[in-house]
């Protein structure tokens with residue numbers, strides 16, 4: 001079987017591109033299950049109920065990251081969505097949940113776990129290694145397919161997580177940097193690893209934001225509003241993981257970038 005994962009979706013441009021392309025990507029890769037990171041889907045920061053509903057029209061599960069609570073009110077809505085997960089290593093007092101076991105429409109189940117890194121990140125998350133160990137121990141033995149979205153800044157932490165989970169999960173795919181890395185591999189014990197899936201957002205932008213505004217911010221050192229680029233060429237970055245659903249071992253990982261609005 002094959003699953004598709006898409007990196008951070010930025011704004012309306014990213015959402016529209018994903019809605020247009022994900023059905024095609026499913027056909028191209030013969031993928032039965034799709035997970036997308038929606039932490040920037042609402043105007044570039046966070047997610048709303050209506051954005052979540054939009055993304056769930058084409059995706060099976062939406063993951064979040066450090067921007068999970070940027071949209072005021074989503075903390076009151078997240079529990080309405082059993083297919084939206086925020087990082088699991090947040091305080092248990094936070095609403096929502098950090099993992100779930102989801103029915104694969106093609107048969108069987110897929111566990112999806114969202115984690116946030118600690119290196120160069122806000123220090124509000126618990127140890128992701130300890131957290132994921134506990135989650136894996138609690139999953140029913142019948143669940144063989146496990147996808148981890150590791151939302152973090154440092155490629156070292158992400159690759160380390162890949163090795164930590166090698167042979168225990170199907171894939172560890174990173175998000176958060178919005179830049180796809182060139183390190184896709186199948187580790188020795190059958191776990192697919194990719195440090196970052198990339199972004200679904202404007203091609204001519206800096207991580208989805210207007211180039212001129214970002215330059216002004218970097219050059220001046222002043223706070224500058226960073227508008228999201230919603231038009232023009234939009235890239236859709238992600239990876240397709242083919243796996244043996246009996247063992248949960250990954251067989252192949254194919255990173256991709258596609259474009260709309262050419």
Ligand SMILES: [Fe+2]
Nearest residue numbers: 008039040176
């Ligand atoms: Fe992001």
Ligand SMILES: [Fe+2]
Nearest residue numbers: 065066067176
């Ligand atoms: Fe992030």
